[in-house]
Amino acid sequence: MKMIAKEELSLKERMARMKVVEGSYAVAHAVKCCSPDVISAYPITPQTHIVEHLSQFVADGELDSEFLTVDSEFSAMSSLVGASAAGARCYSSTTSQGLALMWEVLYNASGMRLPIVMTVANRALSAPLNIWNDQQDSVGARDSGWIQLYAEDVQEAADAIPQAYKIAEDPEILTPVMVCMDGFILTHVYEPVELLSQEEVDRFLPPYRPKHILDPENPKTFGAFADPSYFTELRYMQWDAHRRALKKIEAVAVEFAEQFGRWYGGLIDTYHAEDAEVMIVTMGSVIGTIKDCIDDMRSEGLKVGLVKIRSYRPFPTEALRKALKDAEVIAVIEKDVTVGNEGALLTDLKAALYNTPTRIPVIGFPAGLGGRDITIRDIRRVVDKAIAARDRGIEAEMEFLSLREDLL
């Protein structure tokens, strides 16, 4: 699905708007255009550049925000809980151990229905200590009640910020959103990016007008405790908001495409999926490599397609069922592993297909853990294994991709 911009710009005009910037800068710039009232941040690699750029915007008077240099990621998210309850549009970003340190507050922010937006610069969790990219951190936070959007490239990571606010702050949703982008691969890369303009974002994103805030004129109680007679219903309402978010995420993506002329998919996107026999399902920056590889394989006559997960939470069950119903075999590539079971996305995907007539082999590959490159050769190996699973049956339901046997 390709959306055409209403206000279509010529290629020349678009090229003129392009700037080669660091991924973190593009994201910080997008955040600036959303005019957050309070930003709270703690340095952690590879997220740091985002908040450094933001603090420079504040220091230069380009962004009128309260910038809190907090004592930890735990305080970062806690302070945003307070600021958001006081009616502020809030932003933070983090990664890895920082996200883990926020874990308790993540549940609190979503349970209190505070529409905070945060970038997660995806990175592996220790031990062993590793600063490089995989998605174990945000995938581990999948049940925290936050909406999770995953970006394929820098432009998408930046463009997801105003969309995230629009989704989070919708009175029918009121749920925090995590925009996940692969650490280093996207945060530290310099790419040509069309930077958002303030006027455009102002047109797209209305000011945040919360109904319920901490106000002495109209005192309200936030964060009461709920006994067993109430707790389930409050959780249900959160769950239901995610269900509503399925439509909202798609609608906001369409709206964004109509105004800005850029489309990344709604809940999911597809590439050469229409007639694909082998379907790869994944999320994040590895999609670029896979698309290149698919182009090559297609020219060799191999019918390979891709489903990109853009919204991991809420999980796009219906969209996936529709996109995958005619495939002959599915291979999931994901940068996480549930130790003791399999890849989280693999489990989620199999569960989505179970109660449908689709009965095809589904195999999974944890890959790119701790920042290891995922190469064209790796993708080809996945496709070979998928074809083998289709033709000769599943040998291994899950397999670590390109495992170095010499180290074991």
Add this chain to the structure above:
Amino acid sequence: MEKFLAPGHRACAGCSMPTVINLVLDAAGPNTIVATPTGCIEVTTTPYPESAWRVPWIHSLFENAAAVASGIEAALKHFGKNHNVFVIAGDGSTLDIGMGCISGMFDRGHNVKYVCYDNEAYMNTGVQRSSSTPPCTSTTTTPSGKISFGNPRPKKDMPAIAVAHRVPYVATASVAYPVDLRRKVKRAISIPGPAYIQVNAPCITGWSFEAGTTVEIARLAVETCLWPLYEYVNGELVGVKKIHVKRPVEDYLKAQGRYRHLFRMKGGEEMIRVLQQMADDNARKFGLLYEGDLTCTSEE
């Protein structure tokens, strides 16, 4: 006195905490937002869908009230709104688990007034030791026993930690001295930046004393010099509450179940002497007694 905490909350009969809250909020007035960590306050005042709070109130987690208040204050500042922001928290969340967030809040200089009602243990979970528990106190995790006089460690000096953060206003107070407490809250509000007030707040179940004697027990803590009342402005000790008649620590200890073992165990007298020494040191350090009056006087 205006009661910003409505009657009908679920705190124990004889609990000093609701009194502390009402005194603090009476002094602060209705233009106030309160953040509270998890603890007795939260569970006794906000069983959903009810709330005893007549000012805006927020509870997030056990260890983050100072950070939550920081965010509230930052948002208010951004919007140009002028409300008092208070944290009212127990000693466990303040001296132990919340220490990092509090240190950060002090360090960033938020205009947040932090009131710790100090009942000297984790009362909400059933009287376990906190780092605010005084030595020789029997708690469920530092019980007195055949070879133990209870908590072996001194009380963490949180006001000194606040002073070390260059918090402009730091004070101790007591539920037994309401005029003093109210005055200190007003003074804290009048000085921009963070403030820290630690209020001695007896817990009827944790300290195990006779119902109806809460204020009396709190007054004994002050009169024995175990709980000195003082205030620091910009790091300088500017005021202490002088004691007319200094009582021996036994008067305070005897009235509470948590020290009963000291009067029954062999060697208990020695422990009481240690506690008396602490009280005497406080008297000297803060100049709690009138000139020439360093002698202990027992009522008995």
